[in-house]
Amino acid sequence: MLTEKFWEQKSLEEMSTQEWEALCDGCAKCCLNKFIDDEEQEGPTDYIDDEETVYYTNIACRYLNSHKCECTVYDQRTVLVPDCVKLTKENLKDIFFMPTSCSYRRLYEGRGLPSWHPLLNGGKKSLMHKKQMSVRNKTISEDAVDMDKFEDYIVSWALNDLD
Numbered sequence: 001m002l003t004e005k006f007w008e009q010k011s012l013e014e015m016s017t018q019e020w021e022a023l024c025d026g027c028a029k030c031c032l033n034k035f036i037d038d039e040e041q042e043g044p045t046d047y048i049d050d051e052e053t054v055y056y057t058n059i060a061c062r063y064l065n066s067h068k069c070e071c072t073v074y075d076q077r078t079v080l081v082p083d084c085v086k087l088t089k090e091n092l093k094d095i096f097f098m099p100t101s102c103s104y105r106r107l108y109e110g111r112g113l114p115s116w117h118p119l120l121n122g123g124k125k126s127l128m129h130k131k132q133m134s135v136r137n138k139t140i141s142e143d144a145v146d147m148d149k150f151e152d153y154i155v156s157w158a159l160n161d162l163d
Helices: 017-023 074-080 103-108 126-130 147-153
Strands: 032-036 054-060
Touching: 017 103, 032 147, 054 147
Parallel strands: none
Antiparallel strands: 032 054
């Protein structure tokens, strides 16, 4: 059982595993393929230079159920997809690749949970979907895309942050 408004009473470091997992709003923006336009480096990176930008695409991981905004292999995601990043208390400081609407990022930056977050809406994602803050039905699977043309799939909606 979660304590009411635990995120206002505890720091991220103090949270239990159950509380940490409950912070995820379920938007699935983290499942979108992202890239940094960098001529010098290929593949995943754990840093971003000041002059660089993270670009989001509507290309989603093959394991994302876009309608439910859920990973179909959640417990095995980092094994099946080596580039999949599991957010932890230890790596949270390096979340430059997460959208500004991400609940973990918002709390880390001291901005609180957004009004559409399921924890503020009886555990339901409906307001999040209504406010267009999730990837629901906006994505295409990476299996259906020529990844050499990923730049054709850049989107700005993934960067929306309402409050």
